[in-house]
Amino acid sequence: MCDHASSNDPYPGLDEYIDNLAYKKENLIGILHYAQELFGYLPDKLQWHIAQKLDIPSAKVYGVVSFYSFFTMKPRGKHVINVCMGTACFVRGAEKLQAELEKQLGIKTGQTTSDNLFSLDSLRCIGACGLAPVMMIDGKVYGRLHEPEEIRQILAEYRSEPKLATIGL
Amino acid sequence: MKLSNTDALNALKAQSRVLLENRRVSNPVTTKEAQGLPRNVLICGGPGCHSSGGPKIAEQLEEELNRRGLSEQVKVFRPGCFGFCEQGPMIEIHPDNTTYCEVSVEDVPTIVEEHFIQGNRVERLLFKDPNTQKRFASDLPFYEGQVRIALRNVGYLAPENILEYIAADGYQALAQILALDPASVIDVIKKSGLRGRGGGGFSTGLKWELTRKSEAKQRYIVCNADEGDPGAFMDRSILEGDPHSVLEGMLIAGSAIGASYGFIYVRAEYPAAIRRLQVAIVQAREHGLLGKDILGSDFCFDIELKYGAGAFVCGEETALIHSIEGARGEPSVKPPFPAQKGLWGKPTCVNNVETLANIPPIILKGADWFAGIGTEKSKGTKVFALAGKVRNVGLVEVPMGTTLRQIIFNMGGGIKNHKLFKAAQTGGPSGGCIPTQYLDTPIEYESLTAIGSMMGSGGLIILDENDCMVNIAKFFLEFSVDESCGRCTACRVGTKRLHEILTKITEGNGTLDDIDKLETLGEIIKDTSLCGLGQSAPNPILSTLKYFRAEYLAHVVDKTCPAGVCKSLLKYQITDKCQGCTLCAKHCPANCISGTAKKRHVIDQERCLKCGACMEQCRVAGAIIHH
Numbered sequence: 175m176c177d178h179a180s181s182n183d184p185y186p187g188l189d190e191y192i193d194n195l196a197y198k199k200e201n202l203i204g205i206l207h208y209a210q211e212l213f214g215y216l217p218d219k220l221q222w223h224i225a226q227k228l229d230i231p232s233a234k235v236y237g238v239v240s241f242y243s244f245f246t247m248k249p250r251g252k253h254v255i256n257v258c259m260g261t262a263c264f265v266r267g268a269e270k271l272q273a274e275l276e277k278q279l280g281i282k283t284g285q286t287t288s289d290n291l292f293s294l295d296s297l298r299c300i301g302a303c304g305l306a307p308v309m310m311i312d313g314k315v316y317g318r319l320h321e322p323e324e325i326r327q328i329l330a331e332y333r334s335e336p337k338l339a340t341i342g343l
Numbered sequence: 344m345k346l347s348n349t350d351a352l353n354a355l356k357a358q359s360r361v362l363l364e365n366r367r368v369s370n371p372v373t374t375k376e377a378q379g380l381p382r383n384v385l386i387c388g389g390p391g392c393h394s395s396g397g398p399k400i401a402e403q404l405e406e407e408l409n410r411r412g413l414s415e416q417v418k419v420f421r422p423g424c425f426g427f428c429e430q431g432p433m434i435e436i437h438p439d440n441t442t443y444c445e446v447s448v449e450d451v452p453t454i455v456e457e458h459f460i461q462g463n464r465v466e467r468l469l470f471k472d473p474n475t476q477k478r479f480a481s482d483l484p485f486y487e488g489q490v491r492i493a494l495r496n497v498g499y500l501a502p503e504n505i506l507e508y509i510a511a512d513g514y515q516a517l518a519q520i521l522a523l524d525p526a527s528v529i530d531v532i533k534k535s536g537l538r539g540r541g542g543g544g545f546s547t548g549l550k551w552e553l554t555r556k557s558e559a560k561q562r563y564i565v566c567n568a569d570e571g572d573p574g575a576f577m578d579r580s581i582l583e584g585d586p587h588s589v590l591e592g593m594l595i596a597g598s599a600i601g602a603s604y605g606f607i608y609v610r611a612e613y614p615a616a617i618r619r620l621q622v623a624i625v626q627a628r629e630h631g632l633l634g635k636d637i638l639g640s641d642f643c644f645d646i647e648l649k650y651g652a653g654a655f656v657c658g659e660e661t662a663l664i665h666s667i668e669g670a671r672g673e674p675s676v677k678p679p680f681p682a683q684k685g686l687w688g689k690p691t692c693v694n695n696v697e698t699l700a701n702i703p704p705i706i707l708k709g710a711d712w713f714a715g716i717g718t719e720k721s722k723g724t725k726v727f728a729l730a731g732k733v734r735n736v737g738l739v740e741v742p743m744g745t746t747l748r749q750i751i752f753n754m755g756g757g758i759k760n761h762k763l764f765k766a767a768q769t770g771g772p773s774g775g776c777i778p779t780q781y782l783d784t785p786i787e788y789e790s791l792t793a794i795g796s797m798m799g800s801g802g803l804i805i806l807d808e809n810d811c812m813v814n815i816a817k818f819f820l821e822f823s824v825d826e827s828c829g830r831c832t833a834c835r836v837g838t839k840r841l842h843e844i845l846t847k848i849t850e851g852n853g854t855l856d857d858i859d860k861l862e863t864l865g866e867i868i869k870d871t872s873l874c875g876l877g878q879s880a881p882n883p884i885l886s887t888l889k890y891f892r893a894e895y896l897a898h899v900v901d902k903t904c905p906a907g908v909c910k911s912l913l914k915y916q917i918t919d920k921c922q923g924c925t926l927c928a929k930h931c932p933a934n935c936i937s938g939t940a941k942k943r944h945v946i947d948q949e950r951c952l953k954c955g956a957c958m959e960q961c962r963v964a965g966a967i968i969h970h
Contacts, residue, residue, distance in 0.1 A: 200668060203652055204650060237671055242653050242654050244651075259573065260574040261768065261771065261802065297653075298573040299575065301389075301576030301613075303576065303736050304391035304736040
């Protein structure tokens with residue numbers, strides 16, 4: 175059922191990871207973490223594959239994927255922007271930051287730009303409360319963001335990165 | 344490498360002592376005297392300092408020291424969080440105990456030239472007390488009144504070097520208890536009065552005893568490192584700054600309850616903490632501190648990491664257990680308690696990170712020492728992540744019984760931008776807001792519950808006069824709606840209804856009846872929810888209703904938001920200070936501002952979107968106001 179034709183097919187890597195686990199069903203969450211790292215997201219087909227591999231109903235896999243906010247069933251943009259919505263950031267203007275990002279990117283939180291460059295999301299506290307309000311782009315933290323111009327400049331840095339010839343997924 | 348017995352551990356400790364010789368010495372020398380002596384530079388590795396340039400500073404400093412031929416004499420380390428996040432990135436230089444604040448990469452050459460080569464402190468980088476303008480090179484006022492037990496090694500030891508931990512009495516407590524009867528270890532913990540630091544406040548010793556008493560071949564110890572309270576980073580700092588203390592705490596707990604296996608359930612959102620734990624576990628195994636026949640005893644124990652996947656409810660112990668088992672993190676009915684039937688049906692003891700980090704010092708210094716700190720019912724210290732509108736954001740560890748006023752106004756330095764204190768929020772989405780009249784309440788499990796809040800895991804958010812309490816309650820309810828697992832109706836539907844009512848009120852459509860509904864529904868949810876999340880979700884509303892009822896009434900009756908936060912209730916007006924520059928009219932997206940040049944303009948209230956664009960554009964102070 176699965177397409178194994180492409181040369182950089184991540185399925186064999188995933189299967190090997192699963193085969194090497196001493197306990198499989200008990201490690202469903204660990205497997206999903208690994209799969210999301212390999213594939214970038216967890217589409218239906220992949221969930222079904224994992225279910226078969228572990229010999230459990232695919233409804234159970236879906237149940238777990240949909241329960242945890244860390245897992246995503248939609249492909250993400252090249253850069254993931256996360257606005258911290260912890261209480262400390264909230265009282266220091268995280269909502270304004272989020273609105274400004276939504277305005278500049280032209281998307282709502284949870285969406286991806288049409289050029290697949292940015293996904294905008296929010297998360298709860300990254301522990302950099304001293305820098306509130308903060309956002310994180312691909313793991314890099316930007317703090318004390320109050321001016322729209324600052325945000326524009328940061329986004330511009332990512333926009334001006336040389337584009338990859340093809341995006342092979 | 345494997346330590347075969349306690350003597351081998353002690354020998355390694357003696358040998359490793361040299362590593363800490365030049366750090367936080369008891370008799371600091373002056374910067375001049377330190378010339379030519381071996382020096383240690385500590386660069387704060389906490390999340391805040393890390394994000395604001397810590398790694399770059401370390402790199403530059405090493406390069407510059409190398410260039411000036413000082414790399415042999417001056418060693419650079421990156422320990423965990425110093426706690427004083429507001430002043431980050433921070434660096435400490437020893438043995439002349441000098442702390443520099445808000446250091447930037449550009450300051451590095453000056454520090455090397457002035458401090459290390461000329462032997463003079465760089466005055467402008469020393470902490471300046473905003474009230475007295477006095478500079479401090481060490482003993483910063485922020486640390487006055489703090490007692491570091493759980494954080495004893497955080498910001499002091501290099502977290503990825505087990506030898507430093509061993510040099511600082513690491514694994515000595517483990518060595519001691521291996522010679523003792525488990526029951527007597529449990530007795531020590533019971534006598535110390537240590538209670539769960541995750542917020543519940545259940546006696547740790549008693550929890551251990553109950554787990555030990557459950558008959559089974561296999562028992563488990565689980566470390567709850569799923570710090571979900573938004574705005575809290577206590578556990579993260581311990582995991583990143585002192586992972587071995589958590590491992591040692593688990594080893595001691597494992598031995599006491601008769602478990603041979605432990606799990607650390609850690610948030611996937613904390614990659615640095617995960618990496619540190621992985622390194623620590625490998626090192627502990629290499630030294631025979633995890634594995635078979637630990638330190639020559641017959642005790643066998645190993646630890647496995649399990650990753651969370653972003654679900655707040657997994658901080659609840661039964662939900663956490665289900666998540667470790669690979670399922671949805673939904674809580675189950677208690678009893679049976681995990682101590683009787685937990686992970687895979689076996690007796691399981693779940694302890695929080697901070698609780699476990701307290702264990703080794705209690706064993707080493709004794710139950711009486713620990714019980715001597717704190718109040719009658721709450722012993723020891725508590726770590727708080729102080730954040731929000733306070734001047735000094737950071738991590739503080741204070742003896743139980745310290746008052747909120749001491750934390751906020753002494754360590755915290757008061758409220759930012761000379762605003763007025765309004766409330767302190769403890770316990771995150773499960774806690775409540777504490778108003779001014781309770782600032783002198785000593786911090787204890789019972790006293791905080793009595794005033795409608797709770798100890799919680801240690802989030803302490805300070806709110807000022809510009810924060811709207813209805814909006815804050817709405818923020819937490821939004822969180823609870825998001826994070827409710829959906830298993831029981833009271834929580835799933837109830838929190839949603841509460842959130843809807845709050846939204847209605849903040850949009851100016853609330854009625855007096857809505858306030859009654861909030862109270863009734865809140866109480867019902869508290870009484871009928873299955874787990875702690877639901878039982879405490881209404882707390883932010885109930886506590887704000889109790890102390891800030893007038894603010895709710897202002898929203899409902901007068902249709903105003905006194906703090907000026909709730910947009911729908913704001914009314915923008917142009918005063919007679921207007922000079923008629925027309926800037927506001929040009930930028931109004933609704934075209935609802937009219938007026939001729941050099942004459943006072945007027946806003947058409949009917950069409951106003953309340954976007955605030957006019958106010959942002961206006962260059963004359965007081966010409967546009969909102970109320």
